[in-house]
């Protein structure tokens with residue numbers, strides 16, 4: 059059955075092809091999810107690349123042990139015949155790859171152990187999948203966990219480790235067409251090659267080219283610690299494994315925080331205390347000329363993270379009172395480092411800001427306290443802190459230790475400021491929802507997404523261990539749930 063279906067679809071896709079694209083027919087069987095890949099094509103940049111080799115920086119190298127990033131968007135029905143849609147996506151992808159030739163290359167380890175992205179136009183894979191029995195409602199279910207058995211099949215290269223970019227494409231793409239006409243466009247990208255900022259820049263570029271708008275060009279200068287000569291060695295070319303148990307069972311849920319809820323959290327976090335030492339500090343802040351809004355110095359996002367930190371730590375009720383609860387937040391270094399690197403710097407320019415408190419401290423303090431704690435470590439994450447982290451890494455290079463070994467860690471990735479809905483119109487309307495694959499997920503891993511309304515509302519994707527089910531405890535936490543809608 060699946061074989062026949064595939065043959066039919068491929069004729070359509072191949073007939074509208076462009077000469078720079080190599081087509082390939084591959085028979086596939088239908089997985090249990092009901093999402094079936096019906097064609098795969100190899101896509102190359104439409105112009106030969108002159109970019110040469112791009113050396114991985116000290117921010118790229120640690121990511122060699124991470125999974126490829128898997129993020130994508132649901133869109134309303136394109137209302138075009140499938141063959142012309144596939145052909146349009148593939149030809150605009152080919153042009154987008156010419157602007158980002160690094161994404162069509164391969165990793166190469168040089169004799170001196172440096173790892174480079176060789177922009178050799180080796181190509182990427184574009185898959186067309188169909189799911190005639192599924193509709194958007196099967197994926198976006200209110201008041202329920204994310205149906206990860208379905209979402210995992212929206213992406214190719216499931217749980218591929220970034221080091222494998224030595225022999226596998228650095229990006230892969232999948233268009234999935236659901237029974238109700240809704241489509242999902244998934245991108246999988248090597249995490250040693252891009253961080254979230256560059257990932258969404260590429261997504262925007264592809265969408266822009268597809269709908270006929272002009273793209274914003276990336277900056278390929280290796281000026282984020284590009285002068286470093288530190289290397290990570292993998293003897294015998296044996297790549298690293300991920301630093302966490304990728305098979306540990308998880309519950310995954312997306313919590314929506316309305317603009318009002320976010321405002322309320324921010325107001326609470328910034329509330330002026332009635333007296334004492336704190337009042338004096340707040341009084342000074344109120345008169346800070348850099349702070350014209352008066353007391354609103356703790357950001358909305360930090361305030362939201364503080365509530366999550368309090369409630370998730372409470373939900374992990376087996377933690378000892380004196381255990382250290384850690385909140386790790388991915389920080390974009392592009393604007394924090396001096397001199398700054400371009401906002402369109404291509405690659406990873408991220409570090410992880412760590413905030414800690416004991417379980418007992420979080421249990422006995424309020425949102426204001428937790429938010430001030432997060433705010434303080436993020437405020438301290440300046441050029442000096444970035445350079446100290448860079449020197450420490452160069453003194454002892456290692457893979458990025460993603461995971462939650464003591465069960466008390468929250469790792470916040472992605473960003474509610476990434477342009478997921480804005481800038482990603484491929485020509486037939488704004489995205490309907492963002493979803494991710496199984497990559498880099500473990501107990502306490504969270505991802506921030508802007509919510510679709512674009513009014514400051516936020517969606518947080520939360521992964522928690524299946525046992526002892528802290529997700530159930532979180533869902534019963536009325537202090538947390540009052541902000542969720």
Ligand SMILES: *[C@@H]1O[C@H](CO)[C@@H](O)[C@H](O)[C@H]1NC(C)=O
Pocket residue numbers: 343355356430431433434437
């Ligand atoms: C929050 O961080 C800002 C800098 O971003 C700093 O000026 C302010 O004092 C901090 N506020 C609190 C309450 O920690």
